[in-house]
Amino acid sequence: EFTGYTNLEGETTVVGLLVNGVPSPAATEGDDVEVVLDRTPFYAEGGGQIADQGRIRLHSGAVIEVRDVQQPVPGVSVHKGSVQVGEVTVGASAYASIDVRRRRAIARAHSATHLTHQALRDALGPTAAQAGSENQPGRFRFDFGSPNAVPGTVLTDVEQKINEVLARELEVHAEVMPINEAKRQGAIAEFGEKYGEHVRVVTIGDFSKELCGGTHVGNTAQLGLVKLLGESSIGSGVRRIEALVSVDAYNFLAREHTVVAQLQELVKGRPEELPEKISAMLGKLKDAEKEIEKFRAEKVLQAAAGLVDSARDIRGLALVTGTVQDGTGADDLRRLVLDVRGRIPSDRPAVVALFTTVNGKPLTVIATNEAARERGLKAGELVRTAAKTLGGGGGGKPDVAQGGGQNPEAVGEAIAAVERLVVETA
Template sequence: METAEIRRRWLSYFGSHGHTIVPSAPLVHDDPNLLFVNAGMVPFKPYFLGQETPQFSRATSVQKCVRTLDIEEVGKTTRHGTFFQMNGNFSFGDYFKEGAIQLAWELITRSQSEGGLGFDEKDLYASVYHEDDEAIALWKKVAGLSDDRIVRLGRKDNYWNMGVAGPGGPCSEILLDRGPQFGADGDWEAGDRYLEFWNLVFMQYELENVRSKEDFDIVGDLPKRNIDTGMGLERVAFLLQGVDNIYETDEVFPVIAAAEDLSGLRYGADHEDDVRFRVVADHVRSSLMLIGDGVTPGNEGRGYVLRRLLRRAVRSMRLLGVDAPTLEQLLPVSMERMKASYPELETDFSRISQVAYAEEEAFRRTLSSGTTILDTAVARAKSSGATTLGGAEAFALHDTYGFPIDLTLEMAAEQGLQVDEPGFRRLMGEQRDRAKADARSKKSAHGDTSVYRQLSDTLGRDVEFTGYDQTLTDTRIRGLIRDGVVVDRVGPGDEIEVVLDRTPLYAESGGQQADHGRIRLANGALIEVTDVQRPITGLVVHRATVLEGEAGVGADAEAEVDVARRRSISRAHTATHMVHQALRDELGDTATQAGSENSPGRLRFDFKSLQAVPAAAMGEIEGRINAVLLDDLPVTADIMNIDAAKKLGAMALFGEKYGERVRVVSIGEWSRELCVGTHTPRVGQIGVVKLLGESSIGSGVRRVEALVGADAYSHLAREATIVSQLTDTLGVRRDELPDRIAAILARLRDAEKEIAAVRQSQVLGAATGLVQSARDIAGVTFVSHDAGDGVTGDDLRKLVTDVRGRLGNDRPVLVSMASVAGGRPVVIVATNERAREAGLKAGAFVKLAAQALGGGGGGKDDLAQGGGSDPTRVSAALGAVEDHLRNRGA
């Protein structure tokens, strides 16, 4: 049964049992604790936490997920993968344990002809939390399981919590006995014999003081008992498809097969190669799905994860002996397999592939530059008499340049040096610990909503925001949090969260960054505020540091906004409204906002558009914005009911939730939007807006970035200086500069073409002589040639295929040539059809040659390429090909 069919049956089954079918959320989800959705229940977390009320009592989904904590382990075992799909069914105060068990058992045991999954009941077991007698009784009642097919396990295996204070409860797993060939009877811990594929979480308790997965306090029952289940789609797919692991399923293995064709190697022949094949298959699919959901490669956060995945895939193909670009052959294969479940991948494949192929090309350049940096480090180590390359240098290559450690190890070894791998691992561990600590701190702040609810209840009303009219407000400290705990007093150096009864500081919202400022107390205490957030509705929390003195709950205080920062952000926010309106004027009403960020002196505005905005249109948009600035229109804010706002034509912003009463911000009669942010009184105070450009960030979503005010002026001044320098250097007027530069570039391109043509003609000119030099070895027409320095792999490939073609197909032909380009040797072997019929495969010969060069290679039976690190071994490499040919005929 194909994976897409399992997915379809799941949704159909639960849909027919009263569950609302919820589409998969994008992998990039609005959760401050997560880079990506990593579990099927993530989109439903606000319901389980009591932060939102669900519109349904039952739901089902097949959720796209990505987990990257074990990225280094992918491929080494068949258990680790980054992208996976989690089938889930959820109950919010509706059915509980008995209903969940009944639904699960019916679907998995119903015959496939009747729409079920068709598992044999005699092979199924259940694990339960060792104290959950109710679940044991239900497994006996519903499924008829005997005691020997129900195993009791502890908190480690069969108790679920979120890792922070909140809901939790015992869980029960459905296991499949795969047979004695996978392990001993009753060996529940091994994980191969009794494979868990469905987890039913019985969410019924309120947990606090969650110290670890197994160490927490149960403080009471939840007001409503919930069900959260998860069935791993890939895991069920390999069980039903009769293969050994997720890499051999119908959605993954075709990429491995394509990699086999490109490399000339076979999956299953060698463990190290198998690891590389699995890395390629997993990472290509994960990259496809991430780019499809709008992620682009970068150096931070989500973009960095995507970059690592793509580069590990490219690197693994290189280790399989393929130096040429490969994503163009691999990515479409993955798309073809995944489009049955996610048809948008095919629709958007042009953009997805453009992003992926550009990153592959960039990494190939990184490999080139990284090799130069590594060679310099090796030379420096050798000159000092060292035999080891430092861990810090290896870490810098990895962290700064994206140069993989395994490549550093390989290339250093080729030059006779070891690498301080323990030092490298230590630095990597320190970096990982910092990332985990940061993630834990964010998780704690997000998850411990009970602390905020406690303070909100004490306050008795919403915190009043005075910042529209004031930047300095008399107030009172109503709550203090230190290290996640409510306290009465704080002192110098404490990092705290402060709740005031009223505040002029704006909490981050609607794309506008938070205000900074200070809180002063009558006793001389001074608190510096560096962030303001709304962790729950109605509560404003100031994240701050006590600079001087002591502060206590109930103390009168004075809260002051950093006015310079506020004005800079307000200019950016007002400019964002102007960019939005100007885009709609130019592109039409479909150019609606899809997100924004307003920070001091700059803005980022995301909008919906299926096509790039032409440069001429961007010029018109920028001109229209700055023309309105000259008109110095007033910026006003009015509170009205939502229906009145709609009648005025006010636009609602992406991701915002509105009540009956809304705030409408107007720029004259030109623009109206619903907005709670701060703005300039008149647009003329913005000064100038400079658009930096626009780009794609996802399917149908574009991004404009701009500078505002003094930042825009400084940017324009720098550009003017650069233009002046260019005009002086080239001796032309400013208006002549584009034509002059275009002419210079045209001449350079023409010169490069002429040089390439001359070089190619020289290389190909040798073909006639090489044909004449052909020898007979063991009944094979054989040509061997050292093309020398400066001949690229592309030119050498053309020469090899030209000579092979001239020698015809009357008898077996084998052509072997090598050259050195950029200090690194390359070898290419080609065979004709008659030679392949005789069992002569180019890939086998090129591997022998590449080994002599200290490297590797591979390819197809008719044409294969390899390389290495020792250019002095070219003759030995060509000799290895000839010796192997002679030995075959002996």
């Protein structure tokens, strides 16, 4: 028997006991147990509401810490936890008490879920039917049907409507009635749920009426504040709203206020000016980054002429090898290699192999022209030779390839390996 709608604690008797999943007449300190009581104030997980937690104290002095409560079959609540002190036996008298603060926080979240459901239906129509929910201390999530994302303005209106209902201090009450009577009164039923001949109906003033077996506040004013964090898609035609309630909602807004105050100080503007001012600052930052990138690329390419002049002649083939400034990115290194290759007459075989180090890891780009490839020199093979020395790998096309490794100290050896292969092949 569940007594938790009206009692948060009470006398009970242990009528069933499992130890580590096996039926047992007794359990001792440290055992993981599953306990069945003849009556309980603990709410078993169901209807989107998570289970109560708390303690079961036997008259013998034994204590069970309850972490979870499940209902494997209707009417049977299984309390899962561990024995903290003493010995638990079947038939023992006990006193069960739930974590009251936690229950009340969950109840606030559950009542807020009902308000959110009704406010969404008012805004979007009956198609915004509940598709699932989860009520936890201080927060909840609510799933509902919608083919499209909910506009931010609509979400703001829904949040405002919910908080207006809180301020109206509407009474919340529950009543068990025949299901036909519940339908006649317009109570909303959750899609996919199976109901018996009699159902429990939770009514929130003149605002909301739903079939529900969960626990709730007595008055909407007890919620204090509801803050919708946003909505997102979780599947085809199903959206999810996540929200905070009461103190959790207040703490969230307090943190946001602190951030806004800090931004005001940084940009020297009023709250309503922040979006425009920050957008302008980001635009300037992007322009500056483009200028820096352009300058850096130009500086890299300035080395091209000197590299061409440093080319070694290997039986008529121009071989350019060397290192460039650490931190030069792969794209800039590739541009430099191709620029150097382009400065060498096309009728002269040419191989350009340049190396750099980025974030502590060596990188190389090697290019060959058509005349060099006719001599059997392919960029991909040259890169693999270099990368092997560097402790990595690489590859690419015969005309240009890229590779890297793990050992920046081996760059000199990699250059020498490429030069040897060129000399042998040319």
